[in-house]
Amino acid sequence: xxxxxxxxxxxxxxxxxGVSPKTVSNVVTGTVPVSEKTRTRxxxxxxxxxxxxxxxxxxxxxxxxGVIGFALPDLATAFSASIAxxxxxxxxxxxxxxxxxxxxxxxxxxxxxxxxxxxxQIDGLILNPVxxxxxxxxxxxxxxxxxxxxxxxxxxxxRVFIDSRQAGRTAAQHLMEQGAxxxxxxxxxxxxxxxxxxTLGQRLQGVLDAFSxxxxxxxxxxxxxxxxxxxxxxxxxxxxxxxxxEFDAVFAFTDSIAVGALxxxxxxxxxxxxxxxxxxFDNVEHAAYTWPPLTTIGFxxxxxxxxxxxxxASRVADRNAPTRAVEVAHxxxxxRSTQGPPRGxxxxxxx
Amino acid sequence: xxxxxxxxxxxxxxxxxGVSPKTVSNVVTGTVPVSEKTRTRxxxxxxxxxxxxxxxxxxxxxxxxGVIGFALPDLATAFSASIAxxxxxxxxxxxxxxxxxxxxxxxxxxxxxxxxxxxxQIDGLILNPVxxxxxxxxxxxxxxxxxxxxxxxxxxxxRVFIDSRQAGRTAAQHLMEQGAxxxxxxxxxxxxxxxxxxTLGQRLQGVLDAFSxxxxxxxxxxxxxxxxxxxxxxxxxxxxxxxxxEFDAVFAFTDSIAVGALxxxxxxxxxxxxxxxxxxFDNVEHAAYTWPPLTTIGFxxxxxxxxxxxxxASRVADRNAPTRAVEVAHxxxxxRSTQGPPRGxxxxxxx
DNA sequence: CTGAAAGCGCTTACAG
DNA sequence: CTGAAAGCGCTTACAG
Numbered sequence: 001x002x003x004x005x006x007x008x009x010x011x012x013x014x015x016x017x018g019v020s021p022k023t024v025s026n027v028v029t030g031t032v033p034v035s036e037k038t039r040t041r042x043x044x045x046x047x048x049x050x051x052x053x054x055x056x057x058x059x060x061x062x063x064x065x066g067v068i069g070f071a072l073p074d075l076a077t078a079f080s081a082s083i084a085x086x087x088x089x090x091x092x093x094x095x096x097x098x099x100x101x102x103x104x105x106x107x108x109x110x111x112x113x114x115x116x117x118x119x120x121q122i123d124g125l126i127l128n129p130v131x132x133x134x135x136x137x138x139x140x141x142x143x144x145x146x147x148x149x150x151x152x153x154x155x156x157x158x159r160v161f162i163d164s165r166q167a168g169r170t171a172a173q174h175l176m177e178q179g180a181x182x183x184x185x186x187x188x189x190x191x192x193x194x195x196x197x198x199t200l201g202q203r204l205q206g207v208l209d210a211f212s213x214x215x216x217x218x219x220x221x222x223x224x225x226x227x228x229x230x231x232x233x234x235x236x237x238x239x240x241x242x243x244x245x246e247f248d249a250v251f252a253f254t255d256s257i258a259v260g261a262l263x264x265x266x267x268x269x270x271x272x273x274x275x276x277x278x279x280x281f282d283n284v285e286h287a288a289y290t291w292p293p294l295t296t297i298g299f300x301x302x303x304x305x306x307x308x309x310x311x312x313a314s315r316v317a318d319r320n321a322p323t324r325a326v327e328v329a330h331x332x333x334x335x336r337s338t339q340g341p342p343r344g345x346x347x348x349x350x351x
Numbered sequence: 352x353x354x355x356x357x358x359x360x361x362x363x364x365x366x367x368x369g370v371s372p373k374t375v376s377n378v379v380t381g382t383v384p385v386s387e388k389t390r391t392r393x394x395x396x397x398x399x400x401x402x403x404x405x406x407x408x409x410x411x412x413x414x415x416x417g418v419i420g421f422a423l424p425d426l427a428t429a430f431s432a433s434i435a436x437x438x439x440x441x442x443x444x445x446x447x448x449x450x451x452x453x454x455x456x457x458x459x460x461x462x463x464x465x466x467x468x469x470x471x472q473i474d475g476l477i478l479n480p481v482x483x484x485x486x487x488x489x490x491x492x493x494x495x496x497x498x499x500x501x502x503x504x505x506x507x508x509x510r511v512f513i514d515s516r517q518a519g520r521t522a523a524q525h526l527m528e529q530g531a532x533x534x535x536x537x538x539x540x541x542x543x544x545x546x547x548x549x550t551l552g553q554r555l556q557g558v559l560d561a562f563s564x565x566x567x568x569x570x571x572x573x574x575x576x577x578x579x580x581x582x583x584x585x586x587x588x589x590x591x592x593x594x595x596x597e598f599d600a601v602f603a604f605t606d607s608i609a610v611g612a613l614x615x616x617x618x619x620x621x622x623x624x625x626x627x628x629x630x631x632f633d634n635v636e637h638a639a640y641t642w643p644p645l646t647t648i649g650f651x652x653x654x655x656x657x658x659x660x661x662x663x664a665s666r667v668a669d670r671n672a673p674t675r676a677v678e679v680a681h682x683x684x685x686x687r688s689t690q691g692p693p694r695g696x697x698x699x700x701x702x
Numbered sequence: 703c704t705g706a707a708a709g710c711g712c713t714t715a716c717a718g
Numbered sequence: 719c720t721g722a723a724a725g726c727g728c729t730t731a732c733a734g
Contacts, residue, residue, distance in 0.1 A: 009711055020721045025713060035719060055470040056410035057711035060726050065407065067450065067472070075439055076636070081432035088426055088453050092460075097472075099418065099450050102439050109443075119406040121418065121448075230640050263640040285427070289581050289614040291642055360727055371705045376729060386703060408727035411710050705734080711726105718721080 008049040017045035028053055064123050068312060071101045071113045072128040077229055078256050078284040080128075083149075086305040087126065094309065096123075103128075117144040124312045145315040147308045151199045158311040158323055160304060162330045164199055167297045168206020169213075170332050171251055171279055174295070176214050179341025180249035180277050183207070184222045186236045186261060187253030203253055203281070221245050226257055233260025241268060241347075248276060248344035255280035255287045258294055262337075276345055277338040292336035299330040359400040368396035379404055415474050419663060422452045422464045423479040428580055429607050429635040431479075434500075437656040438477065445660065447474075454479075468495040475663045496666040498659045502550045509662040509674055511655060513681045515550055518648045519557020520564075521683050522602055522630060525646070527565050530692025531600035531628050534558070535573045537587045537612060538604030554604050554632070572596050577608055584611025592619060592698075599627060599695035606631035606638045609645055613688075627696055628689040643687035650681040 010024040017024070019038060026032040027042045034042070045051070059065040070087050072080050084100060091098045099122055103110045110129065117125045124145035129152055148159035175183050185207055188200040204223070211218050221243055226236035233252055237260060240247065250265070252258035258280030265272055272278050272292055280287055283298030307326045314321060361375040368375070370389060377383040378393045385393070396402075410416040421438050423431050435451060442449045450473055454460045461480065468476045475496035480503055499510035526534055536558055539551040555574070562569050572594055577587035584603055588611060591598065601616075603609035609631030616623055623629050623643055631638055634649030658677045665672060 010713095011711080021711090022713080022722085023720060026720085029713080031713095033719070038719080052466065052470050054411070054711050055472040056407050056416065057726090058713075059407035060405070060411050060728085061711080061713045063726080065472070074436065076432050076436035078429070078432070081427050081429070081435075084432075084435075084451070085425065085427035085453070088451055089455075092453070097450050097452060099448050100435070100439055101448060102436070102443070104440075115403065119403050121406045121416070230636050234640060259637065259640055263642060263644075266642045285581050286610065286637070289585060289610055291614060291617045293614075361729095362727080372727090373706085373729080374704060377704085380729080382729095384703070389703080405727050408710090409729075411712085412727080412729050414710080703734105705732105707732090708730090710728085710730100713726090714724090716721105716723090718719105 007054070008051045009054070010051075012049055013042065013045045013051050016049060017041045064316075065121060066095065067097050067099055067122045068309075069099045069101060069113060069117055069122040069125040071103055071110065071125060073103050073105045074228070075100065075102055077254070078286055079254055079282040082282075082284050082301050083128075083305060086301045087309075090302070090305050090309050094313075096309075114143065114146070117146075124316050126308050126312060145312060145319070147311045147315065149304070149308055151202045155323060155325075158315055158325070160307045160311065160326045160328060162299050162304075162328050164202035165206040165209065167281070167330050168203035168251075169210045170206070170330075171203075171281070171297055172207040172210035173214070174332055174334065175249045175251060175277055175279065175338060175340075176210065176216065177340075178249075178273075178277055178338050181216060182219065182222060182245075182247040182344065183249045183251055184224070184237075184240045184247045185251050185253075186224055186226045186233060186240075186257050187251070188223065188225055200253060207251065219245075222247055226253070228254060228257070230256045230260040230263075233257030234264045235260070237261040237264035244347035246344060246346050248342040249338070250276060250278045252278070252280045255282045255284045255294060255296055258296070258337075259286065259290060262290055262294070270345055272337050273339045273342055275343045277340055277342045279338050283333055287333075288335070290337070292339075295335045295338040296333050297330050298333045299328050304328045358405070359402045360405070361402075363400055364393065364396045364402050367400060368392045415667075416472060417446065418448050418450055418473045419660075420450045420452060420464060420468055420473040420476040422454055422461065422476060424454050424456045425579070426451065426453055428605070429637055430605055430633040433633075433635050433652050434479075434656060437652045438659075441653070441656050441660050445664075447660075465494065465497070468497075475667050477659050477663060496663060496670070498662045498666065500655070500659055502553045506674060506676075509666055509676070511658045511662065511677045511679060513650050513655075513679050515553035516557040516560065518632070518681050519554035519602075520561045521557070521681075522554075522632070522648055523558040523561035524565070525683055525685065526600045526602060526628055526630065526689060526691075527561065527567065528691075529600075529624075529628055529689050532567060533570065533573060533596075533598040533695065534600045534602055535575070535588075535591045535598040536602050536604075537575055537577045537584060537591075537608050538602070539574065539576055551604060558602065570596075573598055577604070579605060579608070581607045581611040581614075584608030585615045586611070588612040588615035595698035597695060597697050599693040600689075601627060601629045603629070603631045606633045606635045606645060606647055609647070610637065610641060613641055613645070621696055623688050624690045624693055626694045628691055628693050630689050634684055638684075639686070641688070643690075646686045646689040647684050648681050649684045650679050655679045 010021045014021045014024045026034050088098050101113045126147050128149045151161050151164045224236045224239050226232050279295040281297045283296045287294040287296045361372045365372045365375045377385050439449050452464045477498050479500045502512050502515045575587045575590050577583045621627050630646040632648045634647045638645040638647045
């Protein structure tokens, strides 16, 4: 059967059922009670005509589309994929669908997205922002309902976060308790810490907190910038090795980064955890299946996302309610990759 | 600045610029030329009022929303995430946005999606179908423009596929060339091969083809059903080990399954590739970073997705054009995990 | 190149 | 519980 050029409308259904369009609408939306007899007739007519409501028309009339947007830097990383999965599932459970956009770490694309939100194609937006300082949130006049995900220090918008600073501190403490003293940090350098990425900055700050508390000196030569992916983690690990510095542990700011680091350490002949401890962050499925299994900081992705959807729903319902920030608990998940004490890696003497 | 209850419309812009709404529309859509002077006045008015077009209204009028749907079983697996990433990027490049839905391997959810497509919220749908036999595609009267992704034997719908049977054959041949004779197949059993999942069935058929060609006897005790995830791969590998059968290679039908299998083999004390060869399928980023690096069947995810979007665009433009099926090339990517010959695993003698 | 009218398909007051 | 009217914001013929 060919796809029809024009689909039946409520008016067609109404004619066939011998009622007014309003009555069909009542049956479809279910907001106003309809007599059993009429409802049956209308439903029969809908089936016969294969009627499907036009949501553009409904959206135009209601100002709601039932679609929310989810914007994140890169859908392909394990953590992003896990969160996106949770968003889609949680939205589905609420009768919402999700439009996904990638910002590719470019503020301009983030801006586009917010702009699109304002075109009424979506009711609201969950935004995993690119950067702290120039987030679109501060630069758009009429913001649609937005919930931020991540450690953005931003008080004009609802947000969900984990305490990344505390988590960074917990991670570094754990590594030191296992005997590490020279921790390579794959996640960013001190200098650009606040300028670039809020999450990175906070995790690094937590690490430095732990160093201070343990009276361990921070070692800038063990900090390195990193792309947020497996390949990025591998590159960063190679960079550390190329510096020919001593280290006995690696703290990667995401599990994907840790996977890349693990690979390079194996390749280099360093054993984990006998020589070097390694830990990640996020507790993606994969972390339990690396070799050795990866210690990480975990938090409930479903809770995280549920909190975001709750905030968004509230914001859509009431634009003037006070802004809220919801913290989701995190916890250390110790696995074999940090079973110390590590022997440590001493670079070969320079020629 | 508070979010305004009602946003400015073209009419407001027209009034402010002293022109008709039609002229504003001409400026916005750019289809009809507008004099430089008028255009400037209109654009100024748009900026002053912070005008944003209402896409629901445009969609109602045009019958096009600029949104496409992408439906897949589970967004969180590495392969799905990679494909979804490519879909979003390729769509973005064409000025389209993507609504993502998960079918959770449930035909009912697949049906919902197609139904939603018909509500005109999306212009078309790229569908990675759950099953062969009861795909929604055969059960819906008025199908919206749909492109299938995957090895569905289905000729009434446009589709993009790789030759999974040939790929399965190539994989098994490669393992045998490396010296393997007893290949554990993590992907499905012969019995349900055609009943359940087209892709699985074809890959398995390819493996059987290779066995025949090499005059190697197929071993049903080495075939196992598997959930399409890392944990599923681990479970399947444990299942094979629990059967206490000999094997010298593992062919996992996705890289994620292979990652789970690798983990369990390590855990069991079997060395890859010295004792057992392992290979996967899909060539996700991760495959190059397992230990040892994972041999796999690769194909260009971007090409794959681009082909799907091209087909969808053609279908949206012409509902009556003949159906097309586009094959995307695949290739064996040999890495260390299959560097044979393998010693093989012989289970301990029963007590 | 610009304008006045009509309508896409739905739902919200307003009557009955 | 049901109906007739109006309008959400845009764009497509149709005139000028």
